[in-house]
Amino acid sequence: MSHKILLVEDDEDNRDLVSFVLQRSQLDVELLIAENGEEAVQMATANLPHLILMDMQMPVMDGWHAVPIIKADERTKNIPIIAFTAQAKPEDKIKTKQLGCVEHYSKPMDPEELLNLIQKYLNSQGS
Amino acid sequence: MVEVSTKHNKKAAVSLPPGKEHTAQDLALIKQNKEAAKQCLLVADRLIKEGDFEKARIEVEKAQKLDPAHPYISAFLDRINYFEEQKKKNPPPLAAPKTVSPSPVPAPPPAPTVGAAPLPVTPAPAKKPVDTAKILPNLKTAPPSTPPPASAPKAEVDSKLEEMRNQIQELTRALLEEKKAREEIHEHQLQGAVNQLRHALEKAWVNGAPKEPEAIACHQLALSLNIPPEVEKSVHREVKIEMYSRAVKEVISKRKLLRSSSSTLEWLRKVYQITVTEYLENESKFLLDLVADQYKGTVILVSEDTKARNDLTNRLKASGYAVVLAQTPELALEKVEKINPNVILCEQKFSSDGALSGIKFMHILRTNSKLNFIPCVLFCEKSDLESLRASELRANEAIIKKPVDFDELTAVMNEKLIQFREYVSSLV
Known part of the structure; x- marks a missing residue:
C-alpha cells in the first residue's frame, strides 16, 4: 500500500518540482495537492494522508492558520506536518514547532535532503 | 493481411500495411513459411529429376504461395517449361532405363539443381555468390548430360555453351540480389524491433531506473524480438542517457527553486544510474543542454x-x-x-x-x-x-x-x- 503525502503549496513551479522529485524517488507514494490552507484542511480530513508538506505563506488561508485547525481535529492531529517554507529565521522555526510541525524545511529545496526527511516520517509510522 | 492455405494448414504471405511493423508472431510465421517453401522446392527439384513436371509445377506453385518473394520461383518454373518442351521434342523411349547419374534429363538451363540452388534459409550459397569463372571451365570439359551428336557442328556446341554461360551469369545475379534483399529485410526487421524496444525502455526509464519487474519485462521484450544482446545493451544505454538528459533540462529550468544545482544533478545521476564514465563521455551534451538557452x-x-x-x-x-x-x-x-x-x-x-x-x-x-x-x-x-x-x-x-x-x-x-x-x- 502506498503512502499518501499532502503537499500544500500555492506556487505551481514548487508543486511541479516536489512532484518531479517524488516521481523519481524509490518511495511508493501518492501525492495529493492543495493550493491553500483551506483546501488542505478539507483534504487532510477527507484523505487522512501519512504526511503533510505545508507552505506557510499562501493566499486564502495560510499555513499559520491551517496547521492549528488540522492539529485540533481528532482525526488529523497525529499526521506529521513538515513546514515547507522560505522563512528561515530562527524565530519562524520556533513558531512552526510550537504550532505542532515536526520539522521546518527551508526553501530552496535539495531533492535528496527533502526525500530523506519525507522517508524518515513515512518510515516512522508504517503504511 | 493474413492469407490461409488450408491444405498445408499454414498461413501464407504475411504482409502488413505500410508503416506497421511485424510482430514476433508474424516473424515466426514468415520464417515458417520460408522453410515450407524451401521444402516444396526440394520436392519440385526431385520431381523434375524424375520427369514428373506436372507435380513439380504444383509444388513450385505451393512454394510461391508460401513465399511469393522467393527468388527462384520463376527459375523453377522456367526449368519445368524447358524440360517439358524438351520432353515434347524428344520423348523418351518407353523402355528407357532410369539412370541416376548424370540426371536423366538434360542439364537444367535456368536454375541449378537443389544442391547448388541456394534457398532463402540456406545462407552459405548466398553469402558466396557463384563464381562463373570457376564453373565455366568445368562446363567446357564436362559434356552436357545429352551430348550433341558427334556429327553436330562445333558452332552448335559453342552456342549451347554460350547459352549455359548466360544462364549461370543470370544465376549469379539472382544470388546477389537475393543476398541484398535478405540483408534489407533483416535490417528493416531489426530496426522495427529496436524501435519497439526503445519505446518500452523510454516508458520504463521516464522517472529514473526502472524497478526490477519493468527491467525484466524490457529484457524479455528484447529476447522475444530477437534483438542481439549487444544491440539491446546499446539501446538501453542510449535511452538511459537520453532520459537523464531530459530530466536535467527539466530540473534546471526550475533551478531557482533548488538549493544547489550541482547536488541536484548528482542526485539525478544516481536516480538514472549514470556512471561517472557515462557522465564524462556525454558531459558536453549535458552541459550544452544546460546552457543551450x-x-x-x-x-x-x-x-x-x-x-x-x-x-x-x-x-x-x-x-x-x-x-x-x-x-x-x-x-x-x-x-x-x-x-x-x-x-x-x-x-x-x-x-x-x-x-x-x-x-x-x-x-x-x-x-x-x-x-x-x-x-x-x-x-x-x-x-x-x-x-x-x-x-x-x-x-x-x-x-x-x-x-x-x-x-x-x-x-x-x-x-x-x-x-x-x-x-x-x-x-x-
Missing part, C-alpha cells in the same frame, strides 16, 4: 592586461559567451585551431619582445583557410584607430578603440556572428 558562442580573448582581461571576461560570460584566454597572439594561434571559436578578440599591441601585433595576428589568420572566416575584433588605442582602419579589413574583421565600450563590442560581435553563422550555414 543562454549560450551564444565561444570567444578567444587575447590580452596581456590582466585587469582589462578579467573585466571583459566577466562581462562576456554574463552575456552567455564561453571565454578562452590567451596572453599572446602566438598562444592564441595554438588555441584557435583546437577550440574553433566563434569570435576572436585581440589587443593590437603587446609589450613582450618579438610578440606578434594584433594586426599581424589577423593577417596570419587570413592565410589559414580554416580560420579566415572567424569573426576577429582588434582593440587599439584611439591614436592608432584611423591608420588601422585605413588598412583593408575583410567582412569578418573589425577594429574598435580602447577603452572598450562593451555595448559597442557586443554590437560588433553580434553583427559579425550573424555573418559568421550565415556563412557556416551556407557550407552545410
Whole structure:
C-alpha cells in the first residue's frame, strides 16, 4: 500500500518540482495537492494522508492558520506536518514547532535532503 | 493481411500495411513459411529429376504461395517449361532405363539443381555468390548430360555453351540480389524491433531506473524480438542517457527553486544510474543542454592586461559567451585551431619582445583557410584607430578603440556572428 503525502503549496513551479522529485524517488507514494490552507484542511480530513508538506505563506488561508485547525481535529492531529517554507529565521522555526510541525524545511529545496526527511516520517509510522 | 492455405494448414504471405511493423508472431510465421517453401522446392527439384513436371509445377506453385518473394520461383518454373518442351521434342523411349547419374534429363538451363540452388534459409550459397569463372571451365570439359551428336557442328556446341554461360551469369545475379534483399529485410526487421524496444525502455526509464519487474519485462521484450544482446545493451544505454538528459533540462529550468544545482544533478545521476564514465563521455551534451538557452558562442580573448582581461571576461560570460584566454597572439594561434571559436578578440599591441601585433595576428589568420572566416575584433588605442582602419579589413574583421565600450563590442560581435553563422550555414 502506498503512502499518501499532502503537499500544500500555492506556487505551481514548487508543486511541479516536489512532484518531479517524488516521481523519481524509490518511495511508493501518492501525492495529493492543495493550493491553500483551506483546501488542505478539507483534504487532510477527507484523505487522512501519512504526511503533510505545508507552505506557510499562501493566499486564502495560510499555513499559520491551517496547521492549528488540522492539529485540533481528532482525526488529523497525529499526521506529521513538515513546514515547507522560505522563512528561515530562527524565530519562524520556533513558531512552526510550537504550532505542532515536526520539522521546518527551508526553501530552496535539495531533492535528496527533502526525500530523506519525507522517508524518515513515512518510515516512522508504517503504511 | 493474413492469407490461409488450408491444405498445408499454414498461413501464407504475411504482409502488413505500410508503416506497421511485424510482430514476433508474424516473424515466426514468415520464417515458417520460408522453410515450407524451401521444402516444396526440394520436392519440385526431385520431381523434375524424375520427369514428373506436372507435380513439380504444383509444388513450385505451393512454394510461391508460401513465399511469393522467393527468388527462384520463376527459375523453377522456367526449368519445368524447358524440360517439358524438351520432353515434347524428344520423348523418351518407353523402355528407357532410369539412370541416376548424370540426371536423366538434360542439364537444367535456368536454375541449378537443389544442391547448388541456394534457398532463402540456406545462407552459405548466398553469402558466396557463384563464381562463373570457376564453373565455366568445368562446363567446357564436362559434356552436357545429352551430348550433341558427334556429327553436330562445333558452332552448335559453342552456342549451347554460350547459352549455359548466360544462364549461370543470370544465376549469379539472382544470388546477389537475393543476398541484398535478405540483408534489407533483416535490417528493416531489426530496426522495427529496436524501435519497439526503445519505446518500452523510454516508458520504463521516464522517472529514473526502472524497478526490477519493468527491467525484466524490457529484457524479455528484447529476447522475444530477437534483438542481439549487444544491440539491446546499446539501446538501453542510449535511452538511459537520453532520459537523464531530459530530466536535467527539466530540473534546471526550475533551478531557482533548488538549493544547489550541482547536488541536484548528482542526485539525478544516481536516480538514472549514470556512471561517472557515462557522465564524462556525454558531459558536453549535458552541459550544452544546460546552457543551450543562454549560450551564444565561444570567444578567444587575447590580452596581456590582466585587469582589462578579467573585466571583459566577466562581462562576456554574463552575456552567455564561453571565454578562452590567451596572453599572446602566438598562444592564441595554438588555441584557435583546437577550440574553433566563434569570435576572436585581440589587443593590437603587446609589450613582450618579438610578440606578434594584433594586426599581424589577423593577417596570419587570413592565410589559414580554416580560420579566415572567424569573426576577429582588434582593440587599439584611439591614436592608432584611423591608420588601422585605413588598412583593408575583410567582412569578418573589425577594429574598435580602447577603452572598450562593451555595448559597442557586443554590437560588433553580434553583427559579425550573424555573418559568421550565415556563412557556416551556407557550407552545410
